[in-house]
Amino acid sequence: MTPACIIDEARLKDNARRMASVADTAGLTLRPHVKTLKSLEAAEIYAPLSSPITVSTLAEAQAFAQAGYTDILYAVGLTPNKLAVINRLLHQEIRLTVLIDSIAAAQMLATQADKLTATLHVAIEIDTDGHRAGVDAQSDDLLRIAAIIDGSATLSLSGVMAHAGASYGAFDNESRQHFAQQECDKSLLAAARLEDAGYSLSMISVGSTPTALSGITYEGVTELRAGVYATFDCVMAGLGVCQYNDIALSVLTSVTGRQADKGWVLIDAGWMALSRDTGTASQPLDCGYGLVCDENGTLLDGWYVQQTNQEHGIIVHRDGLIPDDSQFAYGTMLRILPIHACATAGQFNDYHVTTDNVHVEKIWQRINGW
Amino acid sequence: MTPACIIDEARLKDNARRMASVADTAGLTLRPHVKTLKSLEAAEIYAPLSSPITVSTLAEAQAFAQAGYTDILYAVGLTPNKLAVINRLLHQEIRLTVLIDSIAAAQMLATQADKLTATLHVAIEIDTDGHRAGVDAQSDDLLRIAAIIDGSATLSLSGVMAHAGASYGAFDNESRQHFAQQECDKSLLAAARLEDAGYSLSMISVGSTPTALSGITYEGVTELRAGVYATFDCVMAGLGVCQYNDIALSVLTSVTGRQADKGWVLIDAGWMALSRDTGTASQPLDCGYGLVCDENGTLLDGWYVQQTNQEHGIIVHRDGLIPDDSQFAYGTMLRILPIHACATAGQFNDYHVTTDNVHVEKIWQRINGW
Incomplete structure (x- = not known):
């Protein structure tokens, strides 16, 4: 019966292979964003059970954790009213990483940290293109946020995360490479400042479908995130990222x-x-x-x-x-x-x-x- | 947890009373469109069980029929691949009316009519403002469609339906009254032509939130449809239809x-x-x-x-x-x-x-x- 949503599995597999090959070539961990299809069955193709994943909602986090995924990044700035669900997720013995970009958010987490039943990993969002959220890689806030997180026994500073959202307006590969390199450079700068301050980081996470497919070398970062590449769409085809x-x-x-x-x-x-x-x-x-x-x-x-x-x-x-x-x-x-x-x-x-x-x-x- | 969708029940009740009063004043049956909230609990306020309703999907039709609603208009042009579900609905002994606007659709229905297990009511959509679907009230097709429907024992021609969608661009009440009157006049013209040809009609159905609230007398039509009035929104406030x-x-x-x-x-x-x-x-x-x-x-x-x-x-x-x-x-x-x-x-x-x-x-x- 119409309307219905159709998935062409052969194309989905091809698209998954293309991004996996990019990550392989660059020697990076791929952390697919499951937000496009939000489907356990679909994820078997582009984000198998052993893969770290990115989610856009705690509903996704809960479903994927239940299915056995053990390394989940919730890539939307955390709000206080989500802590109860976060804590339920921690019961499942997964590595859960949340995202913050302000001293206020760090303080909220620190205040609530003694209620957490297991270690919650925290990444700091870096603003690399003025597109949306994140702190500046050179800001004082970056180090102050890290210090607050580091002061709580149940919080662990895992690293930094950036999303080059401005690349969705880049119509040629040279521009996309510019956004990709800027995303890397600023993430690496933020990471270096944190490491110089004595923090040991496990995550320097960058990515968006247009930048990830632009062909830069990604030296220094630890992982690549992307989501819509699994299916692509007319916006991506219009940019020239796919056919x-x-x-x-x-x-x-x-x-x-x-x-x-x-x-x-x-x-x-x-x-x-x-x-x-x-x-x-x-x-x-x-x-x-x-x-x-x-x-x-x-x-x-x-x-x-x-x-x-x-x-x-x-x-x-x-x-x-x-x-x-x-x-x-x-x-x-x-x-x-x-x-x-x-x-x-x-x-x-x-x-x-x-x-x-x-x-x-x-x-x-x-x-x-x- | 955020985000969440909030309904202010007091405002919902006020909005429901306002439209009910319009229908009462005009002496019309109100057939609320449940497509905005698609909720049985919400409908108790603006479309109680005894009320005829309009639906935008067969999923709504099935849920409302299951809940005991007995007079349902499915107000989207019927397609062949929905007939199996239509037939399942007819098992529930409801008065189900579907909408068509072409000879091809009428022929499809006539061809399939012997598979129907009960009477299916059919309304012909009239195009009153060039906005979307429907046949012209003066067209030959109108009478040809009626003849095809009338020739099948399990099909019953109930009447005509129009939706003055162009009223969503009308920023003053005078313009909305114009669209409302045009919607009525053309629906009544189509109905008169059908009645002159010997058909007995039970439904002359018009409506949209902007036209329904414009204050015309609605003489001659049998029922008023509207949906978004239950909650209203910024588009309606921008038109001046609500605050x-x-x-x-x-x-x-x-x-x-x-x-x-x-x-x-x-x-x-x-x-x-x-x-x-x-x-x-x-x-x-x-x-x-x-x-x-x-x-x-x-x-x-x-x-x-x-x-x-x-x-x-x-x-x-x-x-x-x-x-x-x-x-x-x-x-x-x-x-x-x-x-x-x-x-x-x-x-x-x-x-x-x-x-x-x-x-x-x-x-x-x-x-x-x-």
Whole structure:
């Protein structure tokens, strides 16, 4: 029944191999971010049980810990109201690392540290591109945060973490290498300052899909994080980080009708299925809410989802072609390539997995919520 | 734990009373659209068990039928691959009405009609404003569709349905009345043509929140549909259909940090919690990804969520004020009013319900998926 979220397992495996090879070549540990698909079954392909992982919610942390993952980085700035769940996770004898970037957060942790039932690892987030969170690698706060963490018996300073989010605006590999190198340099600078102050660090963690695939050598860092590379999406293809036919996730939809005078094909995938993400609007090729493929995943050149309501999508052709029964008869099934796979996948509770793009062989579950 | 979705039950009840009063005054049946909250517990307030309802997915239809609702309109153009579920619903002895707008869809239904185990009611969607789906009220197709439906023993033509979606762009009540009257006039024209052709109709269904609250008399139609009025949101407030303090849904979030030099407050509600909807971007007051309130729901003047990543939001002040510890200390909880309540609610599996804006008294479940 449509809409449904389809995963092309062969492409997922190819994408996983590509990133694993990057990490191998650089001699780095790969710590995949499981936030795109949030699925234990999917993770078997790109983040097997022995792998360290990154999570975006404590719901993911709990599900993956329950499944046997033992090294988990929760890569969103910790808040006080999450400590009870953090403590429950520590009961499971995993190595759990949380992220902070302020003296206030360090003080909160120090105040609560005697309630922790096992060692909680703490990484300090470094701001390398002014994109979001993090402290400056050269700031006094960096050393003050470290001192506060180091003063608590149940807290262990594991190191530093950076995310070069600004690389999502970098349209050529030279720019992406610039962001990647900057991410490394500032992370290494922060780590050096901490080590000079006497702290021993086990984690210097960097990564984003665009920087990780840019081909720098990553000397000195300990691990690479990335997430959306597993499925890729139109934003990544628009940046040139992948090709459209690398995209491993799509939304199966049915044609509900046409408004021929306007050149519209109506489908039963609106923003509830595709998400409201319009991340390619600022790219040279605006793909609207997604590019249109036939039922077996072959791109239909020029057709894209231009508008969405909750359960309605409107497909048009870039050059104004009028859709007809040959491609868009009532009831025809199509597949829509996602603008932003993390957002589109987030609209579903499960995935329909195919290896031949004809049959659905299995269903994978997704871990939603927080 | 944050982020969480909060419902202010007192406001929900006020909003429900307001729409019920509109329907009462006009002498119309109200058929609430349950697509915003998709919750049986919430529906007890604005769509009690005896009420006809509108649904946006068959998952909603199944849950509400199971709970005892007996008159359900599935208001998205039907596709062939949904017939098996439709047939399972008919086993429950409910009055189920589906929507079609083409000869192809009517033919599909007629071909499959002998497999139906009970009468399936069919409404024809009328396009009253060129906004989305539907046939023209004056078209030949209208009568041809009716004839096809009428020719099948298990299909029953119930009438016509229209949705004045273009009213979401109407910033004054006069324009909304125009769209409302146009929606009525064209629906009544279509109904008259069908009745002249000998069909007896039980449903002339119109509605959208902006048109339903515009104050026209609705003479001749049988029922009014609307959905987002139950919670309202920043889009509706921006149109002038409600006030900001009517909004009954918000996202509870925590401050994770600040970047003082940029005037940023970072919070743990990103687009995964707030949705990617930026529906006020085309309105005079762009509220970004949501307006900021304190923990108890009082608006903090000028503060709004300007940027989002998956689990990070960035709050700024409209006039560039620098956030400080007085309002935005690390760990402070805030509430974000949604841009589009249907989209924000869709990001959650449940709601935390409060009547006093201090305590959470109960949890309501949401019906996600299709």
